[in-house]
Amino acid sequence: MPFSSLGLTPALVLAAAARGYNTPTAIQRQAIPAVLRGADVLATAQTGSGKTAAFALPLLQMLQPAPRSADPNASIRPKIRVVRTLVLVPTRELAAQVGEVLHGLAQQLPHPTKVAMLFGGVSINPQMMALRGSADVVVATPGRLLDLVEHNALRLGEVQHLVLDEADRMLDLGFAEELKRVLALLPAKRQTLFFSATFAPEVETLARGLLNEPVRIAIENTPEQAPDISQRAIEVDDARRTQLLRHLIKENGWSSVLVFVATQYAAEHVAEKLYKAGIYATAFHGSLSQGARKQVLAELKEKRWEVVVSTDLAARGIDVAHLPVVVNFDLPRSATDYVHRIGRTGRAGASGIAVSFVNAASEAHFRLIEKHQRQRVPREQIAGFEPTATLAPVAPSLTDPHGTGGIKGKRPSKKDKLRAAAAAAGKPS
Numbered sequence: 001m002p003f004s005s006l007g008l009t010p011a012l013v014l015a016a017a018a019r020g021y022n023t024p025t026a027i028q029r030q031a032i033p034a035v036l037r038g039a040d041v042l043a044t045a046q047t048g049s050g051k052t053a054a055f056a057l058p059l060l061q062m063l064q065p066a067p068r069s070a071d072p073n074a075s076i077r078p079k080i081r082v083v084r085t086l087v088l089v090p091t092r093e094l095a096a097q098v099g100e101v102l103h104g105l106a107q108q109l110p111h112p113t114k115v116a117m118l119f120g121g122v123s124i125n126p127q128m129m130a131l132r133g134s135a136d137v138v139v140a141t142p143g144r145l146l147d148l149v150e151h152n153a154l155r156l157g158e159v160q161h162l163v164l165d166e167a168d169r170m171l172d173l174g175f176a177e178e179l180k181r182v183l184a185l186l187p188a189k190r191q192t193l194f195f196s197a198t199f200a201p202e203v204e205t206l207a208r209g210l211l212n213e214p215v216r217i218a219i220e221n222t223p224e225q226a227p228d229i230s231q232r233a234i235e236v237d238d239a240r241r242t243q244l245l246r247h248l249i250k251e252n253g254w255s256s257v258l259v260f261v262a263t264q265y266a267a268e269h270v271a272e273k274l275y276k277a278g279i280y281a282t283a284f285h286g287s288l289s290q291g292a293r294k295q296v297l298a299e300l301k302e303k304r305w306e307v308v309v310s311t312d313l314a315a316r317g318i319d320v321a322h323l324p325v326v327v328n329f330d331l332p333r334s335a336t337d338y339v340h341r342i343g344r345t346g347r348a349g350a351s352g353i354a355v356s357f358v359n360a361a362s363e364a365h366f367r368l369i370e371k372h373q374r375q376r377v378p379r380e381q382i383a384g385f386e387p388t389a390t391l392a393p394v395a396p397s398l399t400d401p402h403g404t405g406g407i408k409g410k411r412p413s414k415k416d417k418l419r420a421a422a423a424a425a426g427k428p429s
């Protein structure tokens with residue numbers, strides 16, 4: 001099914017093709033006609049599903065003057081400082097990324113469409129200047145948006161289209177209050193597009209309060225849509241992880257690796273150790289200046305770093321085309337974060353590898369991650385890096401619907417303990 005059959009104009013179809021989007025993804029096939037019809041949308045989609053273009057293409061089309069407009073130069077740009085299309089995102093990085101997609105697509109259109117990106121961590125003045133001549137689309141994080149409203153740099157009372165991107169993340173990051181304040185400034189009559197990777201009760205409640213008879217779109221992770229990520233779990237002692245990482249990079253000829261660690265300190269420390277060992281590595285975390293963060297991301301995308309060692313800051317939303325390898329040097333705190341981290345690879349149809357370092361201390365946690373994703377990852381050992389402590393035996397089945405072999409939680413159940421004792425004694429369980 002081509003893009004043209006979704007109701008997009010030839011200009012938008014060409015704009016999509018210019019970015020290499022020739023065939024719509026599942027979310028695009030479902031969302032684009034619904035958005036063009038003016039319906040509200042409630043979408044769950046896996047990371048890397050193409051959700052940005054799923055809202056960007058139809059919204060840009062709605063900003064284009066109608067073809068029968070008498071004056072071909074007629075601008076439908078709203079009055080000064082009045083915003084009609086607002087995209088709310090949780091992080092600066094996502095604001096920059098979504099803004100770039102919208103801007104890139106808009107560049108290809110015959111009528112000028114201005115996209116403004118508003119996020120904190122940088123001086124407010126250039127953003128105020130950018131809004132002076134008004135903007136067709138504003139992509140913003142809630143806090144900076146409110147600052148700019150307070151400075152009278154823009155007004156939200158005439159927003160016609162609202163997108164909430166990564167709504168779950170927005171709540172996770174504690175933006176509920178700011179979000180509420182932004183929503184209070186918007187007119188009740190508008191189109192709302194709600195995107196979230198997960199639907200915890202508070203996300204459901206937020207969606208229910210915002211949407212009017214939405215078209216529901218849930219892109220299941222069916223085998224043909226599932227990102228092609230092969231997961232590996234390598235057993236290694238904590239103290240030998242950097243050496244193992246170096247070994248893996250050399251052995252496998254990995255040229256572009258995103259490594260996740262638990263703390264900013266670890267990001268700096270591991271990057272430095274790798275750098276000293278002759279691997280072109282740098283750190284990425286929230287204490288870097290906005291300029292530095294932007295630069296590292298741009299350079300990662302350009303493949304100028306062999307390794308970027310990051311906190312979970314880079315776990316969501318960041319889109320690096322053809323990032324082949326993600327390494328969990330430290331395991332993430334939650335199974336959801338694991339899904340987001342490994343989702344940085346295997347994007348847009350490419351295949352990827354996600355390696356996790358595990359050991360006796362983190363084994364139980366990794367089993368919870370496996371249970372959550374209903375997928376076992378075989379444990380491996382690399383010659384020369386075998387761990388000193390041995391791991392408890394792994395429960396046999398994660399998908400057993402009767403729960404006879406499932407992992408119950410961090411603390412093993414009685415049955416797990418019996419099974420482990422039987423396995424240790426070499427008896428069949």
Ligand code: AMP
Pocket residue numbers: 020021022023024025028047048049050051052053319321347348
């Ligand atoms: P997103 O889920 O919006 O972050 O998009 C994930 C990746 O898919 C990005 O690199 C997009 O450029 C790419 N992409 C989006 N739509 C398409 C499409 N129709 N065909 C090919 N690639 C796409």
